[in-house]
Amino acid sequence: MGLTYESPSLFERFHSPTRGLLDKADVFSNIEQTVATSTDTYELIVGADSQLRSRGTYFAIMITLIKQGRGGMFFYHKIQERRYTSLQQRIFQEALYAVGLASELRQYLHEHSIDIPIRLHFDIGKNGPTRKFIHSLLSLAESNHFPAEIKPHSFCASTIADKFTK
Template sequence: MGLSSTNNLFESFHSPTKGQLTKDDVFSLIEQTIASNKGSFEIIVGADSQLKSRGTFFALVITVIRPGHGGSFFYHKFQEQRYSSLQQRIFQEAVYAVGLATEVRQYLRDHDHDTPVRLHFDIGANGPTRKFIQSLLSLAASNQFRAEIKPHSFCASTIADKFTR
């Protein structure tokens, strides 16, 4: 699956405050929020997955934060085949996050907003995912994204994690 092939994969999202939304609705809400408020915004895309007996459960999250004023988030949950390899699962999370972040960034650019979009990866210097850090940070950089890892990747390690349990 290529990095830009998320176009039709994530068509519905959930907002804790607005309920079910289409991806177009989410992108429009993000754009309206940025356009109607002064100040800077942070947009972060993160993903997490959980291996279960029935398959691999993924959650993708888009957070919109106005520093000092709070924020909101939207998430999409889905199940796929069982990825028994940690490396395969972590890289699949990253590919989904990069693809979705690319779509968000392009939508905002198409609407004359140059708000940066960052990535949060659910990996860290401690534990078995440490060996993937350089590869995933390179993946982010090659797609012109700044990425963060644990303990600074709350979008993936806290918010998305909540929806894979």
């Protein structure tokens, strides 16, 4: 049996560079309306990144909606937690946040008859200290029925979310 995650209501407010501060319900509704009123092909990517600082660990959780070949939009939530000194704890917390939020989004879209693929992006790669977590995190994604990508293809986590943890 795979590890699953029930997302708490941590992510109730999101920021959008173009729309400002939004409730999660507004973010989900915005995604639904964008996809439902267009004939373009879209995909959703959920990812997270974290940064360890002296006062705690800073996480950025991202939802990225991409219109294939035509750009996209993203929404992010920032949270500060206790200081995770273990790289493994931090990486797994990022992954659990991403899986939880992606699961909520998938449920919402299913309830509104929107069929759009959702992928996860993990900020791990074959080079460096995170390589030992690849199998576990890809198994986590698979057990929750999400395709997942790692570096260098996980831009939602390793590039976009990274900007908001600084």
